[in-house]
Each structure stands twice: as C-alpha cells, then as structure tokens.
Amino acid sequence: MLNRMNxxxxxxxxxxxxxxxxxxxxxVGASPLNVRPSYFVFKYLAERGYDMIPINPGQVGNSLLGxxxxxxxxxxxxxxxxxDIFRASAHVMPIVEEALALTPQPKVIWMxxxxxxxxxxARAEAAGLQVVMNRxxxxxxxxxxxxxxxxxxxxxxxxxxxxxxxxxxxxxSLDRASVAGGDTAASDRATRPRSGxx
Amino acid sequence: MTDRxxxxxxxxxxxxxxxxxxxxxRATPIYQTTSFVFNDADxxxxxxxxxxFGNIYTRITNPTTSVLExxxxxxxxxxxxxxxxxxxxxxxxxxxxxxxxxxxFIAARKLYGGSxxxxxxxxxxxxxxxxxxDPDDIGSFQRAVTPKTKAIFIExxxxxxxxxxxxxxxxxxxxxxxxxLIVDNTLATPYLIRPIDHGADxxxxxxxxxxxxxxxxxxxxxxxxxTFDWSKDGKYPMLSEPRPEYHGLKLQETFxxxxxxxxxxxxxxxxxxxxxxxxxxxxxxxxxxTLPLRMQKHCENAKAIAEFLSTHKxxxxxxxxxxxxxxxxxxARKYAPKGAGAVFTFxxxxxxxxxxxxxxxxxxxxxxxxxxxxxxxxxxxxxTTHSQLDDAQKTAAGAAPDxxxxxxxxxxxxxxxxxxxxxxxx
Ligand SMILES: Cc1ncc(COP(=O)(O)O)c(C=O)c1O
Numbered sequence: 001m002l003n004r005m006n007x008x009x010x011x012x013x014x015x016x017x018x019x020x021x022x023x024x025x026x027x028v029g030a031s032p033l034n035v036r037p038s039y040f041v042f043k044y045l046a047e048r049g050y051d052m053i054p055i056n057p058g059q060v061g062n063s064l065l066g067x068x069x070x071x072x073x074x075x076x077x078x079x080x081x082x083x084d085i086f087r088a089s090a091h092v093m094p095i096v097e098e099a100l101a102l103t104p105q106p107k108v109i110w111m112x113x114x115x116x117x118x119x120x121x122a123r124a125e126a127a128g129l130q131v132v133m134n135r136x137x138x139x140x141x142x143x144x145x146x147x148x149x150x151x152x153x154x155x156x157x158x159x160x161x162x163x164x165x166x167x168x169x170x171x172x173s174l175d176r177a178s179v180a181g182g183d184t185a186a187s188d189r190a191t192r193p194r195s196g197x198x
Numbered sequence: 199m200t201d202r203x204x205x206x207x208x209x210x211x212x213x214x215x216x217x218x219x220x221x222x223x224r225a226t227p228i229y230q231t232t233s234f235v236f237n238d239a240d241x242x243x244x245x246x247x248x249x250x251f252g253n254i255y256t257r258i259t260n261p262t263t264s265v266l267e268x269x270x271x272x273x274x275x276x277x278x279x280x281x282x283x284x285x286x287x288x289x290x291x292x293x294x295x296x297x298x299x300x301x302x303f304i305a306a307r308k309l310y311g312g313s314x315x316x317x318x319x320x321x322x323x324x325x326x327x328x329x330x331x332d333p334d335d336i337g338s339f340q341r342a343v344t345p346k347t348k349a350i351f352i353e354x355x356x357x358x359x360x361x362x363x364x365x366x367x368x369x370x371x372x373x374x375x376x377x378x379l380i381v382d383n384t385l386a387t388p389y390l391i392r393p394i395d396h397g398a399d400x401x402x403x404x405x406x407x408x409x410x411x412x413x414x415x416x417x418x419x420x421x422x423x424x425t426f427d428w429s430k431d432g433k434y435p436m437l438s439e440p441r442p443e444y445h446g447l448k449l450q451e452t453f454x455x456x457x458x459x460x461x462x463x464x465x466x467x468x469x470x471x472x473x474x475x476x477x478x479x480x481x482x483x484x485x486x487x488t489l490p491l492r493m494q495k496h497c498e499n500a501k502a503i504a505e506f507l508s509t510h511k512x513x514x515x516x517x518x519x520x521x522x523x524x525x526x527x528x529x530a531r532k533y534a535p536k537g538a539g540a541v542f543t544f545x546x547x548x549x550x551x552x553x554x555x556x557x558x559x560x561x562x563x564x565x566x567x568x569x570x571x572x573x574x575x576x577x578x579x580x581x582t583t584h585s586q587l588d589d590a591q592k593t594a595a596g597a598a599p600d601x602x603x604x605x606x607x608x609x610x611x612x613x614x615x616x617x618x619x620x621x622x623x624x
Contacts, residue, residue, distance in 0.1 A: 035440075035447040040249045047250070113454045136454060147251045149214060150259055151463070152267030153278040153456050158204065162217040179204055179213075179272065 004125055007118065007133050012157070012178035015140050018108050018130060020174055022081035023051055025137075026073060026106075028095055029086030030054035032064055037112065037136070038086040039064070044138040049171045053080065073098045082108040084137060085115060092117035100127050112136055145172035206273065206389060207490045214268030215483075228480045229262045248444065248452070248464065258468050262476040266483040270409070270419050271459075273388040273486070274401050277424030278459035280467065281417060281479060285384060285404025286316055287472035288418030289351075292380060292400060294470065295436045295461045296348045299325030303349040304342045306333040306363065308356040310404075311583065311595070313382070317351075336367045343375045348433065350377060354393055355385040355534070357569070358579070358596055358603045359517045360542040362529035369397025376433070378426045384408070385541050385569070389493040390534045399426040400458065407570025408540075411485040411492050415478040420462050424455030436461050443469075492572070492608055497537025499614060500606040506615050507544050512552065512622040514600070518542040540606040541569045543596075546622075550599035553578040557602070559621035562613060569605035574614055576604050 005014070025045060031038045043065055046052045052067055053076055059069035070076055073083065073095070083099045083106050085092055092111060099106050100123070109124045111117065111133040121131040142148030146155045146163070157176035164170070204212070215226050234253040236242035244250035253259050263281050271279035282288040297303060305317055307330045317328040331338040333352060350372045352363050365381060372379035378399035383391060387408045393401050403409055405417035428437035428450045437457055440446035443465065450457040467473055474482075497520070504518035519526035520538030530538040546552035556578070557565045563576040567583060577583065579597035589599055606614065 034247060034249070035445050037452045040452065043244065043249055114451070139454065142251050146216070149268050150251045150253060150261065150264050151278065151456075152259070152264050152271065152280045152459060154213075154268055154271035154276060156272070158208075158212045159216045160212070162222050163219050165219040178202075179209070 004122065005131060007116070007121060007131070010132065010135070012144060014130075015132065015135070016144055016174045018082070018110075018132065019137065019141055019144065022108055024053065024078065024080050025050050025082045025084055026053040026055055026076060026080045027084045027086065028055045028073070030056050030059075030064055030069070031086075032056075032059055032062060041084065041086075041112075041136060041138045045141070047169060048141060049169055073102060076102075079104050080106045082106055082110055084110045084112065086112050087115065089115050089117045092120045093123070096120040096124050100124065100129075105129065108132070110135070110137055113139075141172070141174070144174040144176065146176060147172060209269070209272045210489050211487050213272035214265040226262055226265045226480065226483065228476050229256075229260055230476050231260075232256050248447065248460075256476065257471055257473045258463060260473075260476050260479070262483075263474055263479040266405075266417075266474075266479045266486070267419065269483060269486055270388075270403070270405075271421055273392075273489075274383070274421045275388075275392055275394045275423075276401065276421035276459075278456035279419050279421045280459055280463045281405070281419045281474040281482075282467070283418065283472040283474050284416045285382075285402065285406060285418040286312060287470075288402045288404075288420045289313065289316060289382075290320075291462045291466035291470060291472065292402060292420055293321060293326055293349070294466050295458065296378070296434060297324075297326040298435075300327075300346065301325075301348045302327045302329050302344060302346040303351060304329050304331050304339055304347060305350075306331060306352040306356065306368075308333050308359070308361060308363075308596070309351075309353055309382070310357040310384075313353075333361070333363045333368070336364060336371065339368055339371045340374075343371070343377075347375055347377055349380055350375075351380045351382070353382040353385065354391045355519075355539045355541070357385060357541065358543055360385065360519055360526075360539055361517070362519050362526040362533055362538070364529055365391075365393055365396040365398065365533065372399070373397070376431065385539050386534060387489060387493060389490050390497070390536055390539060394421070394423040394425070396533070399423050405482045406568070408493065408496070409486055409489065409570075410482040411489065411570060411572060412481070413568060413571035413573060415481040417474050417478050417482045420459065422456050422459035422462075424458075426458065428457065436465055441465070493537065495608040496540035496606060499608065499611040500540040500542065501537070502611045503604070503606055503614055503618065504542060504544075507618065510619070510622060512547055514545045514547045516542065516544040518544075541603065543601050543603045545598065545600045546602065548600070550580055553600060553602050554581050556621050557581075560617055561621075562609065562617040563604065563621075569603075571605065572608050574604065574607035574609060574617075576602060578602050 054064040057071040116133040156179040159176040267279040329342045380400045381393035381398040384404045401421040428434040437450045453460045508516040519530040563574045580599040584597035
C-alpha cells in the first residue's frame with residue numbers, strides 16, 4: 001500500500017479485504033468489563049472465529065473469555081495480523097511504533113470509533129501497513145455480513161443469494177454487493193463536523 | 199465487487215431483504231412469533247447485553263420487521279431505522295429519548311391535527327412542552343429557541359394543505375441551536391423528498407399512508423441520519439450517559455452513528471412497548487416495493503385534478519403547491535421536483551353546505567379520515583374532524599367551513615375528474 005488511503009471514506013472493498021484476510025487480532029485497551037465497547041468487540045470477533053489477544057497491562061494474570069491478558073504488543077507469543085486500538089487518539093503513536101517494531105510486522109492498524117491519529121496512520125502506511133480509523137470492526141463485520149440488519153441498521157449491501165443461518169464460531173460471507181460508493185455507514189458521520197446543508 | 203450506488207427503485211425492492219437462510223423463500227417470510235430460542239445461556243446473555251446481533255422478543259426486534267426497517271433506512275439515506283405500531287408511536291419514542299420533564303421542543307404550527315393534539319395534551323402530561331412556530335416565518339423558529347429546547351419538529355409536506363416546508367432553513371436554526379431537526383416525511387415519502395439530504399437528523403413516518411400505500415395497515419418508523427453528536431454537551435443523557443438499564447453501557451460510545459436508533463429500540467420500544475406486528479411489517483414492505491411507481495401516478499393524478507379544479511366554476515381556490523399559482527410553488531420545485539405529493543385542499547364557493555353535498559355525491563372518492571391510499575379519499579373537515587369548533591376556530595385550525603381535503607389515488611385520472619365534476623354539479 002504505497003498510496004495513502006482517504007481516511008474520511010473507506011470503500012467497502014477495503015474493509016472487506018481486511019476482515020477476510022486477518023486471523024489474529026490484538027486488542028489494545030481490552031476491558032474485562034462487559035459493558036465496554038472493547039469487550040463487545042473482543043467477544044464478537046472471537047465468536048466469528050478470529051484468534052483474539054487482549055492487551056491491558058493492568059489485567060496481566062487475568063483472562064478475557066479464556067484468553068490471557070498480556071501487558072503489551074511485545075509480549076505476544078505469536079504473529080499478529082491486526083492491532084485494534086481502544087485508546088485516546090493522543091496515545092496511538094507509541095502503540096503504532098511498538099507494532100512496527102514487531103517481527104513479523106502486523107498487516108493492519110485499526111483505530112476504534114472516535115480514535116483518529118493521522119500522523120500515526122501515515123507512519124504505519126509508510127511501513128506498508130493498512131490503516132482504518134474511527135471505525136468498529138464488529139460493526140463493519142456485522143454490516144458487511146448483514147448480520148447487523150437484525151437491528152434495523154442500514155448495511156448498505158444487497159444480495160439475492162441465500163445466506164446460511166449464523167451459528168456460533170462461524171465466519172460469515174462478507175461478499176455482498178455494496179450500495180455506497182465509499183463512505184461506510186457504520187461510524188463516520190457523528191464524529192465529523194457537519195458539512196453545510198446541501 | 200465494485201461499490202456502485204443502486205437507484206431508488208432497486209433499493210425499494212431489494213434493500214434489507216435476501217432469500218430466507220433456512221428455506222430459500224424469496225419473499226420475506228412473516229415471522230409471526232413472539233420470541234426466539236437462544237443457542238445457550240451465553241448466547242442469551244450476549245443478546246440481552248447488546249453484545250451480539252440477533253433476536254430475543256418481537257417487542258424489540260423481529261426478522262420480518264427488520265427488513266422493513268433496513269429498507270426505509272436505505273431509501274431515506276439513514277444509518278438505521280426502527281418500526282413502531284403507528285406514526286404517533288414513532289413520535290412518542292423519538293421524544294422519549296430527547297426530552298426530560300420540563301424540557302421544550304419547537305414544532306411547526308402546520309402539522310397533522312393528530313400530532314398537534316399529541317404534542318399539546320399527551321406530551322404536556324409528561325412535562326414535555328411544545329413551543330409553536332410558523333413554518334412560513336423561519337425567524338419564528340429562531341425566536342422560540344431557549345436553553346431548554348431539545349429538538350425541532352416539522353413536516354416536509356405539511357398536512358392538510360400540502361404546503362412545503364423550507365427544511366434547509368430550519369435545519370440551519372437547529373444546527374445553530376445545537377439540537378436535532380426531526381422531519382415527519384409522511385406525505386412526501388423518500389421518493390419525493392429525502393430530508394436527510396437537506397439537514398434532518400431524524401426522520402419519522404406514518405407508514406400508514408403512502409409508504410404502505412394500500413390503506414390496510416397502521417405503522418410508523420424512525421430513521422436515524424447518523425449526523426448528530428449526542429455526547430458533545432450532556433444534553434442527551436439517554437445517549438451519552440451510562441444507562442442503568444444496561445449496567446452502565448453508553449449508547450453513543452458503543453453504537454456510534456446509529457446510536458439514536460438503538461436508543462429508540464432498547465430504551466423506547468423495549469420499555470414503552472409500541473412494537474409493529476410482523477404481519478403489518480410484511481404488508482407495509484410489500485407496499486414499499488411499488489412506492490416509486492405509485493408516487494409517480496399519485497403526483498400525476500393530483501396535478502391533473504388540481505388543474506381541473508382550479509378552472510371549475512364551483513371552486514373558489516385550490517391549494518396545491520404543484521400549481522404555479524401556489525405560494526409554495528418555488529419550494530415545491532426545489533424540494534420535490536418529481537411531484538408535490540397527492541394531498542391538498544380546495545375551497546367551494548357554496549360554503550359549508552357545498553362541502554357536505556360534495557362529499558355525499560362522490561361515487562369513487564371515499565369519505566374517510568386518512569390519506570395515502572391507492573383509492574382516492576375525501577374529507578370535509580368542518581363537518582367531521584373539526585365539527586366541534588365554531589367557524590372562527592375552524593378557520594384558524596385550517597378547516598374553514600368551505601374547505602375540502604383530498605388524497606388522490608392511483609385510479610385513472612379521467613374517472614376521478616368525472617366523479618368530481620358530477621358531484622360538483624357539472
Ligand atoms: C403527517 C402525519 N404524521 C403522522 C400521522 C400519524 O400516523 P398514525 O396514524 O400512523 O399514528 C399522520 C396520520 O394521519 C400523518 O398524516
């Protein structure tokens with residue numbers, strides 16, 4: 001990925017390729033509290049078959065849904081495909097630097113809803129990583145698979161194909177036709193300053 | 199797979215629906231069930247905690263209803279939607295998320311009469327105080343803003359006279375006041391006007407009217423535009439604060455730009471209870487599949503009939519914003535270039551008695567209190583819905599003694615014109 005991504009509007013194809021491609025996901029700032037968004041994401045992606053690693057230095061010795069907490073990215077014992085960051089934007093750069101120091105390097109840096117650090121993104125992209133900011137992988141997975149449609153959410157996808165009924169641990173097909181040419185539905189608009197009425 | 203933008207008619211047929219995973223049924227099945235089995239205790243806990251997507255109980259979600267919801271969200275260009283038992287229920291659920299006792303909201307004075315009643319009486323009993331403004335005077339919205347204002351409510355095409363509201367100008371007032379703009383888009387439908395494109399933050403509908411379109415089912419819907427930041431100043435604690443109902447979950451933080459729709463569902467539908475029946479959802483979504491075709495015909499017929507009436511010797515005035523003579527014609531051209539809708543009023547030279555006679559002489563038009571049916575409908579408000587008022591009150595309420603309201607259907611327009619001509623005494 002030599003060209004920098006437009007981080008205001010991701011094509012569905014970009015998100016779809018990332019979610020189809022990665023297998024191991026480290027969640028920086030994973031919380032053991034079951035009402036925190038990081039817990040939601042961790043649990044959901046684990047149920048969809050991803051190998052999840054919780055990172056939280058304050059929780060070492062405990063585990064999250066059977067997975068032991070580790071203190072930092074450096075302490076992970078296996079290659080990581082994606083680093084999902086639940087930290088305030090200002091704290092993202094050191095995490096990205098730590099990710100870039102790993103061998104092998106992760107393929108994707110993902111920052112959650114409300115988290116955006118363009119300098120850190122540029123650093124990761126310069127090293128050949130893909131970056132997603134201000135998005136939630138749970139919401140994007142639910143949207144592209146249309147599982148989120150159960151909640152009346154606009155998945156912005158269409159399909160005339162029969163889908164298998166989702167069961168625990170199953171990876172869902174994300175290969176539906178996308179409706180939007182670009183900006184994904186799930187998280188960009190609330191946090192962006194409103195453009196004038198058009 | 200390329201990301202292209204399908205047209206409105208494609209979305210009207212496909213959005214939200216895919217063949218049934220179990221049976222392959224192509225039409226959306228009617229899941230006429232109250233409840234859904236859990237895989238195991240952990241699955242149940244995930245669903246109750248909002249950690250997983252799925253169905254628990256039809257008061258909160260239902261797989262038939264969710265197809266309708268996603269379809270309307272797609273047609274309106276919103277992030278999510280939720281259906282309710284009626285249009286009025288949608289309005290109640292929206293306001294429950296936004297207002298606490300003692301708060302205010304500003305509403306356009308020109309609204310469906312039932313909404314005026316709901317706001318004036320029912321909402322007042324909850325301590326939600328309506329402040330009226332005049333949609334023909336944008337400054338009156340500005341002047342009505344106070345620190346207690348939590349929302350602004352307007353209709354895109356206003357009942358009963360079919361006048362057009364300047365959505366962008368009022369959206370500007372809402373933005374400056376830091377409150378969401380709610381647009382009731384019932385009479386326009388997203389085929390004619392998409393309020394989100396003009397700055398609306400929340401769209402509500404009575405699906406009972408043109409969206410369902412066949413006069414057979416009540417329903418309502420709320421569409422979240424995903425545009426409003428609920429957490430910026432603590433004015434909307436239902437969305438920004440930890441919810442005790444969900445052990446401290448914060449809805450906007452967790453659900454991002456569809457958190458308003460989630461709040462309406464898990465705090466509104468769950469606790470107030472006005473869920474839509476899955477059978478009604480099926481009928482309403484079947485109606486929506488032909489929305490573009492029907493709206494074209496409704497508008498074509500309405501324009502022809504408005505033109506006919508405006509030259510009729512028994513008619514003193516026609517209020518249809520699709521006519522060049524209407525003071526709303528410029529707004530109609532801007533906001534509803536495909537057509538100015540199919541609900542309008544006209545006045546009869548013969549006054550009150552002429553209205554009574556017209557309604558009883560018509561053979562195809564049905565005399566009833568509804569709009570947005572395939573069938574043409576007529577009502578003489580002065581002798582029916584507003585009969586308890588005196589003449590001055592009737593006129594102030596937009597129901598002058600000589601005024602008749604029609605909702606033009608999709609029959610052959612020649613037959614409708616002949617029916618009117620004969621009933622008006624040729
Ligand atoms: C513009 C408008 N909004 C809301 C409503 C209320 O909808 P319902 O009758 O589905 O509760 C109506 C019904 O006439 C309406 O015309």
